[in-house]
Each structure stands twice: as C-alpha cells, then as structure tokens.
Amino acid sequence: MSFRFTVCQRSRLVRRVVIVTVMAMKWFLVPACAEEARAVPTPKEIVVTIDNFSFNPPEVTITPGTTVTWENRDDIPHTVVETGKSFRSHALDTGDRFSFTFAGAGDFAYFCSLHPHMTGIVKVQPPPGGAAAASMGGGHAVP
Numbered sequence: 001m002s003f004r005f006t007v008c009q010r011s012r013l014v015r016r017v018v019i020v021t022v023m024a025m026k027w028f029l030v031p032a033c034a035e036e037a038r039a040v041p042t043p044k045e046i047v048v049t050i051d052n053f054s055f056n057p058p059e060v061t062i063t064p065g066t067t068v069t070w071e072n073r074d075d076i077p078h079t080v081v082e083t084g085k086s087f088r089s090h091a092l093d094t095g096d097r098f099s100f101t102f103a104g105a106g107d108f109a110y111f112c113s114l115h116p117h118m119t120g121i122v123k124v125q126p127p128p129g130g131a132a133a134a135s136m137g138g139g140h141a142v143p
C-alpha cells in the first residue's frame with residue numbers, strides 16, 4: 001500500500017518537472033527565434049568577377065550602402081567604367097580589384113573601356129519602406 005503511494009507521488013513530481021522544463025524552454029526559445037528572424041543577412045559587399053571577357057554576374061541588385069568589388073580573373077587587363085561616369089577604374093591586371101560603394105538608388109550600367117562589348121549593370125534598390133528611397137545616385141569609390 002505504502003509502495004503504491006510513493007510511486008504515485010513520484011510520477012506527479014516527474015510531471016511537474018516536465019511542465020516546468022517545457023515552460024522554461026518556451027522562454028528561452030521564443031526570444032532566440034525572434035532574434036534569428038531579425039538578423040536576415042543583407043550582404044553589404046558583393047563580388048563581380050571578370051572572366052572570359054564577361055562580367056559575372058552581369059546584373060546585380062543591391063541596396064544602398066552596398067560595396068561592389070570587381071575582380072579581374074582574366075589574363076588580360078580590363079576596366080570598369082560607369083556610363084554616367086560616376087565611377088571608373090584604372091586598367092585592372094589579373095587579380096586586381098576595384099570597389100565602389102553605392103550610396104543611393106538607381107541603375108548603374110557599366111562597361112569595359114578596353115572591350116566595350118563587355119557590359120554589366122548594378123541596380124540599387126532601396127529596401128522596402130526604407131528612408132533611402134528619396135535619394136538618387138551618388139556613391140564613392142573605395143580606395
């Protein structure tokens with residue numbers, strides 16, 4: 001009789017521990033998930049490679065503040081020149097890099113001045129509901 005009573009008490013204690021543990025996990029898990037959802041990675045630097053007489057990828061879409069770095073992987077020199085002349089690289093030898101940070105929204109078509117058939121475009125689009133929507137153009141070269 002007394003043995004049965006003990007088992008009953010024990011299982012009640014186990015159930016209580018389980019409930020407390022689940023409640024505690026809820027407290028720990030909810031903020032962790034919320035934080036993860038907020039930290040959606042927005043790349044602030046992307047690389048466009050120059051290979052076999054082409055920019056790869058030829059079209060990129062970024063948000064203002066993003067730095068684009070072009071890297072020449074061809075064994076001949078290339079340049080990166082924006083049609084509106086907002087940026088212009090020197091001749092890039094193999095392995096050379098050129099970076100430009102796009103401050104404002106807009107479409108920036110560019111080409112290689114040594115091989116004008118090589119073209120690409122950078123589309124800078126403000127994040128949804130972002131305050132940067134009003135600013136157009138601009139940016140600066142990264143030394």
Ligand SMILES: [Cu+2]
Nearest residue numbers: 078112114115
């Ligand atoms: Cu070229």
